[in-house]
Amino acid sequence: MKKQILHFLSKSVQTVHQSISGSERSKYSLRLGGGMLLLCAVTAQADYRQIVEETFWEKVYPTGGQTFYCNTEFSSSSPVLNVGHIYPTNWISEFLGCRSERTCLRTKPEYEVMISDMHNMIPVNAYQYLKLKGSVFGNLDDSIDTNECGIRKRFHLIDPPKELKGDIARIHFYMHQKYQLPLNSNYAFMKEWHRQDPPSPEEKAKNQRINDAQGNDNPFVSNPKLVDDLEL
Numbered sequence: 001m002k003k004q005i006l007h008f009l010s011k012s013v014q015t016v017h018q019s020i021s022g023s024e025r026s027k028y029s030l031r032l033g034g035g036m037l038l039l040c041a042v043t044a045q046a047d048y049r050q051i052v053e054e055t056f057w058e059k060v061y062p063t064g065g066q067t068f069y070c071n072t073e074f075s076s077s078s079p080v081l082n083v084g085h086i087y088p089t090n091w092i093s094e095f096l097g098c099r100s101e102r103t104c105l106r107t108k109p110e111y112e113v114m115i116s117d118m119h120n121m122i123p124v125n126a127y128q129y130l131k132l133k134g135s136v137f138g139n140l141d142d143s144i145d146t147n148e149c150g151i152r153k154r155f156h157l158i159d160p161p162k163e164l165k166g167d168i169a170r171i172h173f174y175m176h177q178k179y180q181l182p183l184n185s186n187y188a189f190m191k192e193w194h195r196q197d198p199p200s201p202e203e204k205a206k207n208q209r210i211n212d213a214q215g216n217d218n219p220f221v222s223n224p225k226l227v228d229d230l231e232l
Contacts, residue, residue, distance in 0.1 A: 048112050052116075052121075055118065056121055060118060060206065060209050061076075061077075065123065067081070067128070068122035068124050069124060069125075069151060069161075070125060071149075079126070080125060080126050080127075081125065081126060082123075082125070083121050083122070083124075084123075084124040084132075085121060086168055087120050087171060088136075089101055093108075096108050114175075114179050114181075118210045119171060119178075120174070128149065132158060136158070137157075137159070137190075138157045138186070138189070139159055140153075140154055140157065140159040146161075149161070162196070164197070165194075165197045166195075166196065166197025166198060166199065166203075167203055169190035170199070170227075171218070172190055173230060177220075194220070194227050199224060203221055204221060
């Protein structure tokens with residue numbers, strides 16, 4: 001009976017989606033959730049490159065700052081810097097059912113909205129970016145040596161410095177809540193990271209700058225107690 005109800009609701013959602021005129025239909029997407037199709041509004045259009053060049057560097061880091069992992073000082077954007085994403089962009093494309101990230105950019109407007117969210121962006125040295133790309137976060141023991149930036153790495157697992165663990169956890173929580181993106185079931189340890197490394201003045205200041213530029217904050221930074229209500 002439950003399957004019949006879910007099937008009926010999914011067919012109804014598809015009918016509504018098809019009834020929307022072509023020019024308006026791109027503002028909505030069909031997404032599978034809870035065993036049925038959901039009609040999701042794409043609430044904003046985004047130009048990722050423009051946001052990076054004109055907003056991220058100019059408004060979030062207008063006078064420079066420090067790279068995320070290694071705390072290397074920089075005064076402005078440069079060829080040795082990359083914009084990295086804490087919640088991986090390939091996870092987002094997989095969630096949206098794309099064959100590749102390039103396909104997602106062409107066919108899923110919500111993908112560009114998600115990757116353009118500056119709460120998920122970090123300034124990172126290009127060399128470190130290449131070394132860490134494709135890795136996942138986790139805990140490693142002291143038998144693994146740290147590199148020059150305090151990072152432990154074993155195969156595709158990275159254990160970041162303690163002072164960044166809370167930041168990383170809160171970004172994952174934000175992307176999960178904002179876009180209903182999945183969190184790996186093994187990521188329950190991130191609640192502990194959040195508790196051990198509460199928001200610093202620097203993280204709060206960055207959160208405010210993004211709020212001013214983008215129009216929304218990361219609620220897990222401004223109100224850390226909200227993490228207690230998350231079910232992972």
